[in-house]
Amino acid sequence: MNLRELVSRTRSFRRFYENHPLTPETLEDLVDTARLTASAANLQPLRYMISVDAQVNAQIFPHLAWAAYLKDWDGPEEGERPTGYIVILGDQRYTKTSAWDLGIAAQTILLGATELGLGGCMIGSIKKDTLAMTLEAPEDFEILMVIALGRPKEKIVLERLGEDGDIKYWRDEKGVHHVPKRDLDSILLRRFGDR
Template identity: 30%
Template sequence: MNVFEAIGERKSIRKYKDIEVEEEKLEKILESARIAPSAANRQEWKFLVVKNKETRDKLIDAAHGQKFVGQAPITIVACSTESERVMPCGQYAYTVDLSIAVSFMILEATEIGLGTCWLGAYDEGKVKETLGIPSDIRVPAMFTLGYADENPAPRPRKALDDIVCYERYE
C-alpha cells in the first residue's frame, strides 16, 4: 500500500477486535511520529501510549462517554511540551506539529492493517487528571488504535472543484 492508498483506505473505526497490537507495529507507528516534521524541528511533544484496561475505561468518561475508547486496545495521547510558541504565520506551533505527527501515525497504522479514530470530543482536563499530565502541557489530539471489527462505508467527500482554487481565493 502506498501513501495515497492509505489516505483513501483510512476510516474512523469505533469498533475493535479484542486482539493485542503487536509491539513491532506499535513501534513503527510511534517511529512515524518521531520522524515527522515540526516547526524549526523543535519536536516539542510526548506521546502517551495507554494500554491498561482500567485506565482506558477511565478515558471513556473523559471522552464524553465514547465507549469504543475503552474497547480499543490502545489509545495514544499527543501532548505538547511547549504550547506558547507562535509561528510567523500566526498559528500555534503545537497544534500544527501534533496534527502532522498524529496524521503520520494514523496513516502508518492504516498501512499496516490497523484501525484508528482521531478523537475530537474529550475533556482535556479529565484526560490530564486521568493520566497525570501536568497542567502546563496541552493535549491537542488523541486517537484509538487496534484491529478494526467493522468496515464502515466511505464517507461522502466534496468535489475537488469545491475545495480548490488557483492563484486567488474564490
C-alpha cells in the first residue's frame, strides 16, 4: 500500500471489535515509531501512557467524548469499545512546541495502526483533570490527547463535499459513517509555475 492509500484508509474509527485484544508490544511499537518523528527544536516534549488492560480501559472510557456531530450517539456501546489506548502527555515546560509534535506523533501512530490492520480515533475532548487523577499522571505533564485503538467495526466512506458546504460527518441507516472532504481545487489557493 502506498502512502496515499494508507492515508485514505486512516480514518477516525469509533466502533471496534472489543473481543479483539491488543498487546502492549503493539502499542509500544506505535509509540516507538512516533518517537522517531520530527520534533520542534528537537525538544521532544511528549510522553505516553498505554493501556490494553480491560479494567484500565473501562476507567479511561468515561473521560472521553465521542463524535460531536452525532448528537444522538454517546459513543461506542459495550462490545464496540476500544481495546487499547495511547494517552499522549506534554511536558508543561515546552507548551509552545507541544502542539506541533502532537499532530505529527498522533498521525504517525494512526498510520502505523492502519498498516497493522487496526484503526483508531484521536480524541481531544477529554475530561483532562479527572483522567489525569485516574491514571496518576505526573504533575509536570498535561494530557493533550487520547488515541483509542482496536480492530475497526465500522465502514467509513469519504464523500465529496456537497454544494451546501456542510462538513459534518453522518451515519446512514446501515451504520456506514460518511465523511465529506473538500476537493483539491477548493483548498489549493494558487498555483505557481507551469501546469
